[in-house]
Amino acid sequence: MNGRDIRAVILAGGRGTRFWPLGREARPKQFLRIAGPDPMLLDTVRRLRPLVPPRRMTLVADAAQTKKARELLPRLGREAFLVEPEARNTAPALMLATARIWLEDPDAVVAVLPADHLIRDKIRFRRVLGAAAEAAAREDALVVFGIPPTYPATGFGYIRHDRSKGRRIGGVVFYPAEAFKEKPNLALADEYLASGDYAWNSGMFVWRAGVFAAKLERYAPECVPAWNAMIEALRSGSAAKLRAAFASAPALSIDYALMEKARGILVADGDFGWSDVGAWSTLLEIWPRDKRGNAARGETLALDASGCLVWNPGRLTALVGVRDLIVVDAGDALLVCDAAMDQRVKEIVEGLKKRKKYRKYV
Amino acid sequence: MNGRDIRAVILAGGRGTRFWPLGREARPKQFLRIAGPDPMLLDTVRRLRPLVPPRRMTLVADAAQTKKARELLPRLGREAFLVEPEARNTAPALMLATARIWLEDPDAVVAVLPADHLIRDKIRFRRVLGAAAEAAAREDALVVFGIPPTYPATGFGYIRHDRSKGRRIGGVVFYPAEAFKEKPNLALADEYLASGDYAWNSGMFVWRAGVFAAKLERYAPECVPAWNAMIEALRSGSAAKLRAAFASAPALSIDYALMEKARGILVADGDFGWSDVGAWSTLLEIWPRDKRGNAARGETLALDASGCLVWNPGRLTALVGVRDLIVVDAGDALLVCDAAMDQRVKEIVEGLKKRKKYRKYV
Numbered sequence: 001m002n003g004r005d006i007r008a009v010i011l012a013g014g015r016g017t018r019f020w021p022l023g024r025e026a027r028p029k030q031f032l033r034i035a036g037p038d039p040m041l042l043d044t045v046r047r048l049r050p051l052v053p054p055r056r057m058t059l060v061a062d063a064a065q066t067k068k069a070r071e072l073l074p075r076l077g078r079e080a081f082l083v084e085p086e087a088r089n090t091a092p093a094l095m096l097a098t099a100r101i102w103l104e105d106p107d108a109v110v111a112v113l114p115a116d117h118l119i120r121d122k123i124r125f126r127r128v129l130g131a132a133a134e135a136a137a138r139e140d141a142l143v144v145f146g147i148p149p150t151y152p153a154t155g156f157g158y159i160r161h162d163r164s165k166g167r168r169i170g171g172v173v174f175y176p177a178e179a180f181k182e183k184p185n186l187a188l189a190d191e192y193l194a195s196g197d198y199a200w201n202s203g204m205f206v207w208r209a210g211v212f213a214a215k216l217e218r219y220a221p222e223c224v225p226a227w228n229a230m231i232e233a234l235r236s237g238s239a240a241k242l243r244a245a246f247a248s249a250p251a252l253s254i255d256y257a258l259m260e261k262a263r264g265i266l267v268a269d270g271d272f273g274w275s276d277v278g279a280w281s282t283l284l285e286i287w288p289r290d291k292r293g294n295a296a297r298g299e300t301l302a303l304d305a306s307g308c309l310v311w312n313p314g315r316l317t318a319l320v321g322v323r324d325l326i327v328v329d330a331g332d333a334l335l336v337c338d339a340a341m342d343q344r345v346k347e348i349v350e351g352l353k354k355r356k357k358y359r360k361y362v
Numbered sequence: 363m364n365g366r367d368i369r370a371v372i373l374a375g376g377r378g379t380r381f382w383p384l385g386r387e388a389r390p391k392q393f394l395r396i397a398g399p400d401p402m403l404l405d406t407v408r409r410l411r412p413l414v415p416p417r418r419m420t421l422v423a424d425a426a427q428t429k430k431a432r433e434l435l436p437r438l439g440r441e442a443f444l445v446e447p448e449a450r451n452t453a454p455a456l457m458l459a460t461a462r463i464w465l466e467d468p469d470a471v472v473a474v475l476p477a478d479h480l481i482r483d484k485i486r487f488r489r490v491l492g493a494a495a496e497a498a499a500r501e502d503a504l505v506v507f508g509i510p511p512t513y514p515a516t517g518f519g520y521i522r523h524d525r526s527k528g529r530r531i532g533g534v535v536f537y538p539a540e541a542f543k544e545k546p547n548l549a550l551a552d553e554y555l556a557s558g559d560y561a562w563n564s565g566m567f568v569w570r571a572g573v574f575a576a577k578l579e580r581y582a583p584e585c586v587p588a589w590n591a592m593i594e595a596l597r598s599g600s601a602a603k604l605r606a607a608f609a610s611a612p613a614l615s616i617d618y619a620l621m622e623k624a625r626g627i628l629v630a631d632g633d634f635g636w637s638d639v640g641a642w643s644t645l646l647e648i649w650p651r652d653k654r655g656n657a658a659r660g661e662t663l664a665l666d667a668s669g670c671l672v673w674n675p676g677r678l679t680a681l682v683g684v685r686d687l688i689v690v691d692a693g694d695a696l697l698v699c700d701a702a703m704d705q706r707v708k709e710i711v712e713g714l715k716k717r718k719k720y721r722k723y724v
């Protein structure tokens with residue numbers, strides 16, 4: 001079903017401080033060359049190209065990130081960039097992007113794809129995307145890509161589905177979603193993993209524009225005034241009206257605003273080697289490692305060192321007698337962090353924000 | 363006895379790779395600003411100034427290091443710099459420096475002082491030096507500064523002396539040396555420390571030029587031909603003869619060539635807060651530390667980190683969840699090392715020397 005009119009909505013506005021000191025406010029994860037030789041945003045666009053031509057792509061981001069994205073993607077036309085009037089979480093952004101497509105064609109299939117995820121098996125990914133478009137169109141469903149969990153992650157939301165109710169569409173298995181679950185604690189994550197009836201919520205969605213509108217109306221009525229205002233503002237072409245419409249939408253995630261409440265959700269089996277690349281230590285599973293488990297960008301000599309991740313391209317790094325460290329030299333700032341504690345890097349960034357003399361490092 | 367004619371011979375030719383990546387072949391320890399705000403060589407000269415005027419100072423180093431030393435010490439006259447014709451350990455260098463002084467005045471007192479040691483109590487140091495000059499002159503002795511050991515060091519040679527035989531000269535206690543001991547293993551070092559009859563060999567010596575010549579003749583006859591050749595070469599002013607004379611001297615340390623064999627050696631009690639600053643971790647005892655025991659040059663944020671030493675001036679360093687690390691960012695090269703393993707930094711340098719593409723980091 002690759003012939004179907006898939007519109008890709010790429011969420012390119014992600015922020016985050018987990019890749020500090022390489023990642024900065026002005027250089028978030030999707031612009032970093034950490035998962036491969038190119039920025040993840042570029043990988044995201046390239047991965048879609050065989051299925052979605054550039055004119056059917058929409059990149060959603062704030063003004064500053066849009067500027068950077070346009071430099072990175074000079075072949076995308078100006079109309080491909082949809083600037084968020086303000087940061088209001090994913091529900092308003094996806095309502096706006098879907099509304100714009102709905103005005104063109106309510107039957108168009110919208111695929112929502114974060115710009116900062118790693119997908120190892122691109123061919124399988126496109127197969128799942130094509131099948132999801134088919135399923136979304138045929139069954140008037142909201143489709144979410146569920147990732148088969150490989151460990152009891154506490155950093156992702158989960159989707160419960162009934163393994164016995166899987167159906168194949170276009171070579172891909174789809175399950176009816178039974179419940180969306182927030183990030184669990186470790187004991188619960190263990191249960192989820194053991195049961196086999198849970199998938200990670202990847203944040204990738206597929207829906208027809210008109211179906212999205214109908215589901216909003218039925219399951220998220222508090223969003224409907226903003227939706228209607230957006231449609232009206234887009235029709236009028238008034239930036240001020242659009243800003244007001246956007247500001248009137250609840251500042252919620254799409255999961256919270258719609259997916260957790262809606263019925264008629266299908267979970268696509270996202271078995272394409274996914275990672276959200278959520279922190280420095282996840283790169284230990286992505287980059288090639290030496291026989292001691294060290295992974296490095298930049299010349300690195302390891303003497304009795306193991307399990308370390310080094311980012312220091314163009315310079316030399318020597319590790320002596322150290323274990324399980326994250327070492328990141330960003331030129332003006334250096335991080336040395338226990339790999340098991342890389343979630344705490346954001347505390348460093350919070351600390352930097354509090355002092356004027358450190359603001360330049362944020 | 364500060365009025366006595368003390369000639370300082372500063373050994374400024376030290377090499378060493380223990381402070382890599384800050385220390386390089388072309389930038390050895392005595393030129394680094396690691397013990398204080400100035401290079402250690404400059405501290406060494408300044409510390410002597412109240413007792414030894416510049417015209418009585420001789421800096422011994424190879425041609426390249428002499429060039430750097432002259433830039434650092436523009437007030438020292440050209441004649442203050444004695445260039446070693448080749449690297450041949452300390453015995454030939456000290457024979458040459460002492461021979462030059464002997465030609466001027468065999469009664470002159472020579473004080474041999476490495477350029478890369480830290481001395482906390484400068485006033486006490488000068489007192490010990492003055493008293494040692496007095497003792498060396500009065501008793502025709504070779505004087506060595508013995509450091510009261512504070513832990514069972516395995517990285518220093520020791521000198522055995524009899525505590526009960528101490529005598530005061532100029533407010534300083536001197537003991538007859540009984541034996542020079544090579545670097546011990548830990549068990550032996552424990553014994554030395556417990557006995558109270560051992561001092562660390564600091565490598566600082568005081569002797570009259572003529573006494574040094576006489577001791578060489580008696581206890582190191584294999585050095586005498588080279589000594590005589592040096593005297594002759596210095597008299598002739600022939601650089602070629604000097605080079606040949608130097609090359610004919612045994613390439614030994616002065617400890618091995620003379621001190622271990624000679625009699626009539628006095629150990630001065632070097633209670634002036636000495637450190638040889640032998641490796642990065644020694645700076646943990648020298649630099650101010652925060653309440654978690656971290657010591658840093660350069661802005662450093664520590665989150666659940668302790669016992670770390672950071673060299674990263676002008677840049678920001680963040681430590682998260684790490685313990686007892688040495689972190690040194692030298693711009694083109696970065697070291698992250700377990701503090702207990704900093705002796706192995708030289709292995710890194712050996713590894714760098716073996717590969718052409720890494721030579722620039724040596």
